[in-house]
Amino acid sequence: MKKQLRLWLLLALGLLVAGTLTISSVQWMKSNVSSARVVHNSRMHPVILVPGSSANQERFNTLVTLLNQQARGHSLLKVTVAENGKLSLSGEVAAGDNEPYIVVAFANNSDGYTNIKRQAKWFKTAFSYLTGRYHFNRFSAIGHSNGGLVLTLFLEKYVDDDTVTMNKLMTLGSPFNLEESSLANPTQMYTDMMKARTKLPKSLDVISVAGIENASGDGIVPLASVEAGRNIFFGAVHSFTQLTVSGTDAQHSALPQNQQIVDMIKQNILSNPGRDRQQ
Amino acid sequence: MGKIGLRLDRILTRLHQWWRGLPWPAALMTTLRRLRAFLLFTGALSAITASVFSHNGFFAAVYDLPHRMPGWAPVGHAFAAATPVVWGLLTLAIVGLFTYEVQRRRDIFAPVTAIAVVVLGSMDLSTMRPPTFSDFGSDRLLVSLVIAGFVAWLFDRNWARGVRPRTCLALGVTVFAITIGATRHYWQLAVVSSGVITSVANLPGPHVFLFLLPVVNTLLIWCGLPGVLPTLNSFSSSGWSTENLDYALSHAHGSNLPHLLTLMTTYAPFANMGGAGMTLALLCAVVIARRKVPSAAFLPSLVNLPLPALLTLPALLDPVLLIPAIIAPLVVQLLAAGALALHLFAANVFEVPPTTPGPLIALLGTNGDWRAGIFAVVMLAVATLIFLPFVRIALKEGAVS
Structure with a gap:
């Protein structure tokens, strides 16, 4: 009798545990599937812009104005990441805008590999916030100078989630071998990027743009250092294109305003160049 | 139960009797029964590690334990580190006890040799990496049992009497195991084929x-x-x-x-x-x-x-x-x-x-x-x-x- 009672008690307890487990796991699954559906079916495809050293969130104002000239254009959100990872936001992503511009800048915008690595980590913080807030599953990115390096390091070190894909990356005057003008002197950053190149997304299309103001480069970054990007990307990503611009506005800091580059962005990065905001 | 059922029952009972009468299965049953407490502990440890202290574990995911459970990460690391060690020790215990049980002479030389062979044979000399517990864990159980049975058989031979021949035998088998381990890249066909089939399983077909x-x-x-x-x-x-x-x-x-x-x-x-x-x-x-x-x-x-x-x-x-x-x-x-x-x-x-x-x-x-x-x-x-x-x-x- 005692044994039978114990058996019934055990059965009741088992049913109670199983019931609780079933209810909580079904709730968890439904919430998971619901968020996955939002991300999967999202039509948003932002263009994320990352400035180089010494530049702040206003760095791309002219570029965005130029891109938006032909129509009402896309909205602009600016995010600055503080050293403690805190985000300050200005501007907005307009309702119904599927291709907004989002600038991610860093409060600590000093130069040097150590800081670039920290910026890549800060970028990840901002990126996690943006994907959580706007539920996009694909995006394109433009990095000016060290901004291109930050994006490359981000791809190599921090992208472990295949639910969000970077489709296109354009780097403008990004020094993949820092200030070195010859690959005979590879920097630690270049070596690290070469080692981790297999982690770059296989479906990514990369365009690296170099400016030529004088024989050696754009006045600040050596041409050979920009061209070192070919070794990092070629063969590791879907496509890699190396372009050079010369003439007026080919100087390093003028590259984001260079009309040839603006046209290239319209042609290669934007899905709806020069068109009005999608409704 | 119909006639066919009865006949099947008889055939299967006979098959089972025959199987349990064989020396190796009988020794394995005895070994596993003796190690029951160790087995239950290892099973519970594996289950808790995989379901509670793993990021994609069921309880960890459903109840968001990485964020809600204080000390989840350090405790999880301890569990994750302990699991292969316990599995490795369990395999060695099974190998040792099985060798002891399966041989007629109950010579202590044999289980010690079998354990040495399993441990040293898992060494990869090309990388000069010492063997770890995960090298001879649950995946190598059958291989380890076959090795144990072979060592026990060798020690049961008539010529393997006396301290000197047994020492020579133990050393010889161990050196042979190290040689096999050192060249494992060339003969590890089973692992390769397993990998191939796994990739086939993931393909549309x-x-x-x-x-x-x-x-x-x-x-x-x-x-x-x-x-x-x-x-x-x-x-x-x-x-x-x-x-x-x-x-x-x-x-x-x-x-x-x-x-x-x-x-x-x-x-x-x-x-x-x-x-x-x-x-x-x-x-x-x-x-x-x-x-x-x-x-x-x-x-x-x-x-x-x-x-x-x-x-x-x-x-x-x-x-x-x-x-x-x-x-x-x-x-x-x-x-x-x-x-x-x-x-x-x-x-x-x-x-x-x-x-x-x-x-x-x-x-x-x-x-x-x-x-x-x-x-x-x-x-x-x-x-x-x-x-x-x-x-x-x-x-x-x-x-x-």
Whole structure:
């Protein structure tokens, strides 16, 4: 009798545990599937812009104005990441805008590999916030100078989630071998990027743009250092294109305003160049 | 029971008697019974590590333990570090005790040599890396048992009497093992082929794989070898499963899936409860046949780890219990394929943690379709009924405890 009672008690307890487990796991699954559906079916495809050293969130104002000239254009959100990872936001992503511009800048915008690595980590913080807030599953990115390096390091070190894909990356005057003008002197950053190149997304299309103001480069970054990007990307990503611009506005800091580059962005990065905001 | 049933019962009983009469299986049964407490501890440790202290563990994911449980990460690291060590020690204990039990002379030289061979033979001299516990863990169990049996046989030879020949034999076998270990890259064919089959399993392919792979997998795992479908496989990485998921996320009603019959829709939610060979159904059958409260062997099987239960019962290498372990998943898979073709419930397309308790996989993988959940419970009952007569034979012979 005692044994039978114990058996019934055990059965009741088992049913109670199983019931609780079933209810909580079904709730968890439904919430998971619901968020996955939002991300999967999202039509948003932002263009994320990352400035180089010494530049702040206003760095791309002219570029965005130029891109938006032909129509009402896309909205602009600016995010600055503080050293403690805190985000300050200005501007907005307009309702119904599927291709907004989002600038991610860093409060600590000093130069040097150590800081670039920290910026890549800060970028990840901002990126996690943006994907959580706007539920996009694909995006394109433009990095000016060290901004291109930050994006490359981000791809190599921090992208472990295949639910969000970077489709296109354009780097403008990004020094993949820092200030070195010859690959005979590879920097630690270049070596690290070469080692981790297999982690770059296989479906990514990369365009690296170099400016030529004088024989050696754009006045600040050596041409050979920009061209070192070919070794990092070629063969590791879907496509890699190396372009050079010369003439007026080919100087390093003028590259984001260079009309040839603006046209290239319209042609290669934007899905709806020069068109009005999608409704 | 009809005439055919009685005859089958007699044949299987005789098969079981013959099997248990062989020296190696008998020694293995004794070894595993003696190590029962160690086995239960190892199984519980593996189950807790995989389901609670792993990022994609069922309890960790559902109850958000990484964020809610204080000290989850350091405790998890300790569990994750301890699990391969305990499995390694368990394998060595099985090897030592089995060698001792299987040899006639009960010479202590033999188990020590067998342990040395298993440890040193797992060394890879090309990398000069000392052996770790994970090198001779659960995946190498059968290989280790074969080595142990061979060493015991050598020590039973007439010429291996006296201290000097035994020392020479121990040294000789150990040096041979080190040589084999050093050149493992050249002969590790089993591992390579297992990898190839695993990649085939993840590829879209003809439906023959759908039923053939689980059979091969059960055979391997129930023999103590690495399976072709890894234990705790999520089954969601194949091209077909991805296309199904893509479709299900885009459509509110996933009634026209691009690939209705895949391992993820037919095998994972219904025929893999408790791990390869529907070990959960085996345990249910044992409970029914013995009319006793389930033992701690249930715990790992609830989170789809089959090996601890196979060792504890013990059902490892048992030819009688292997029959329903092959038949039950096959029958369940066929019934599931039929039910899916008739659109009786939604297909399993959403990835669930691999340690999700058996019947819940179908319920969660269909995003809460209760019909799929009920079908999974029915399938567990069907599989239990298939196991029951075989378990009764094994119990009659005292193989299963």
